[in-house]
Amino acid sequence: MSDLRAVKPSQAFFKFIDYKPYPFQQEIHDSPALYRIPIIGRQSGKSEVASAEAAFELCCVPDSSGWIVAPTYEQASIIFNRTYVKVEKAVARLPHLKITAYSRRDMKLEVSHYDRQGNLIGVARFAGKSGDKPDNLRGASLTYCIIDEAAMILKSVWDEALSPTLSTTNGWVLMITTPKGYNWVYQWFADGQDQNNRRYQSWQIPSWVANPRTALEFYEEQRRVLPDLTYRQEYGAEFISDAGSVFVGIDEAPRVHVSARRDIPGGVSLTAKLRQPGHGYVIGADFARLNDFSVFTVVDLNTGEVARQDRVNIVAWAQQLAHLKEVSREYGNALVVADVTGLGDPLVEMLSAQGVPVEAVRFSSLQIKEALISKLSLGIQYKKITMLDDEDTRKEFRSFVYTRTESGQLRMAAAGAGHDDRVISHALAWSKVPAEFITPAEQIEKGSAFFDQFGIDMDSVNALFD
Incomplete structure (x- = not known):
């Protein structure tokens, strides 16, 4: 099996959905690695990266099948809903596409692809799932999986439920999260820092670097009102030791x-x-x-x-x-x-x-x-x-x-x-x-x-x- 993704999102498609990625977002989209692990601070555009990737698969890869998995259904719905908005824009501009199934409540979306003669050539599917119910994640076969706030999901959910869904397709994974200590996500992050490992690529980007539109004064205020370790983790995207004292100083x-x-x-x-x-x-x-x-x-x-x-x-x-x-x-x-x-x-x-x-x-x-x-x-x-x-x-x-x-x-x-x-x-x-x-x-x-x-x-x- 290949170590790299077969298809990557294109700038041409991004124009159809009115998406202008930040530099760090573009770098993630351009990466050919099968396993991408962006470790990014809060309020920095993580959800936009994920929804743009899902929209591309739905609109440009017939027969693709993917999930957005988050710690809760409510969290999964954020990226699912953003994906639907982007797909709507693309379908309105690309006549060979049609949304043939959609349920906001059940978080299910299907896009049918047709040739110039109107013949069906494939159906791309996307669904939102919750990581707190791993038994509901078994048995599927996926070509890609997006895991939001992966650091808040048990490693066993990946090992026992999600990993098998990609085993026969050599599907790609986008694990996008704010760090939560040195847990299993950190090991993936470390693998992604190894330049000799082509299957993995990881990034560590503070919020103030990732999102140039937010004034630096906002982050200065957060530093004032949050405990040091909390600020460094949530906005600085730092992996904080589990043994760190709550009471700094x-x-x-x-x-x-x-x-x-x-x-x-x-x-x-x-x-x-x-x-x-x-x-x-x-x-x-x-x-x-x-x-x-x-x-x-x-x-x-x-x-x-x-x-x-x-x-x-x-x-x-x-x-x-x-x-x-x-x-x-x-x-x-x-x-x-x-x-x-x-x-x-x-x-x-x-x-x-x-x-x-x-x-x-x-x-x-x-x-x-x-x-x-x-x-x-x-x-x-x-x-x-x-x-x-x-x-x-x-x-x-x-x-x-x-x-x-x-x-x-x-x-x-x-x-x-x-x-x-x-x-x-x-x-x-x-x-x-x-x-x-x-x-x-x-x-x-x-x-x-x-x-x-x-x-x-x-x-x-x-x-x-x-």
């Missing part, structure tokens, strides 16, 4: 001296500063689950300093709530922001019944939890939060890392069997700190620009900033 963060360290029932209390007249305070409360600890972190809203941190274990709920009530009173009836995920509302209701101002936070999705942690990460990165000078706390923050799920997605979690109670408690308290502590208020109004990067509906988190 934790050892360089400003520190406040612990003036009092005392034992409390079931734990220890670290106090740096008592209540200052005229200052407001908030307490992040992460209640213990299983073998974890309950941690109550007091943050000064005027200075961004951690004033106190209490950590307890194996203590009855009633005793913990009584202690938390006393801490709130000592800091001017400070608001308690409590994580009630998995615990229900009884603890919050009991605190409220005792006159403690309290807000419940339920991590109904990983996105909300990670958005709060990322806001804290920004505070540390920009040296806006002053941490307690406590090595145990710094150790926990260092051990809170980016990890890889089975599906290849990047997640934030304590390494191994480590604890994350101090991290969560800090994140809950820091969620109430005004956004100007991180970047100027005119850049992030109530953090909305920050949360937009995570695709989170602001209605679900606005209460954390009000």
Whole structure:
């Protein structure tokens, strides 16, 4: 079998669909490699590359058969719909083509090809598929496959479902993705960097290089509002180590001296500063689950300093709530922001019944939890939060890392069997700190620009900033 693609898209066809590729897009189209792996940052035109390739196959290669496979149907529909728009333009200008089957809902498209006498000479087919249901990907025979956001799809989906569909046709693959750590996609990328391997070709292109139409000021803003590792991965198209700490600069963060360290029932209390007249305070409360600890972190809203941190274990709920009530009173009836995920509302209701101002936070999705942690990460990165000078706390923050799920997605979690109670408690308290502590208020109004990067509906988190 040949190591190279038999047919490549032409500039003449691109004119029919009103497509003017960027330089990097043209280089991908021109590549003869069977396996092309563009590693590209967000908002850079990846979908245009993929849809132009699919439209060419549908309109210029009779009897071709291809799929767009993405982590979800919704993601696959983006490229499928763009492909249909391009095919419509081509069919309107090329009389030998006719769309003979189309379903937007089922993501199926067929284009029939005719000779000058009107005789059918072939039917090209294209469909959208989801990588989260690999059993639905078996049994087909394809001449090409486009994999969008491949880094978020399991390697087993390729090995067991997609690869066999191309085995008898020597079909080509376009794997187009933003990187998600050193997973299986990285190995393909490395193969594509080997100039002696003609079957593979890969590119690594930051968003600001790939898309010349986006102002550099946009990327400068993203660098300001995103944690460093997130920015480098999502826009810089960098492969980030799975072991990378979420909290960049934790050892360089400003520190406040612990003036009092005392034992409390079931734990220890670290106090740096008592209540200052005229200052407001908030307490992040992460209640213990299983073998974890309950941690109550007091943050000064005027200075961004951690004033106190209490950590307890194996203590009855009633005793913990009584202690938390006393801490709130000592800091001017400070608001308690409590994580009630998995615990229900009884603890919050009991605190409220005792006159403690309290807000419940339920991590109904990983996105909300990670958005709060990322806001804290920004505070540390920009040296806006002053941490307690406590090595145990710094150790926990260092051990809170980016990890890889089975599906290849990047997640934030304590390494191994480590604890994350101090991290969560800090994140809950820091969620109430005004956004100007991180970047100027005119850049992030109530953090909305920050949360937009995570695709989170602001209605679900606005209460954390009000």
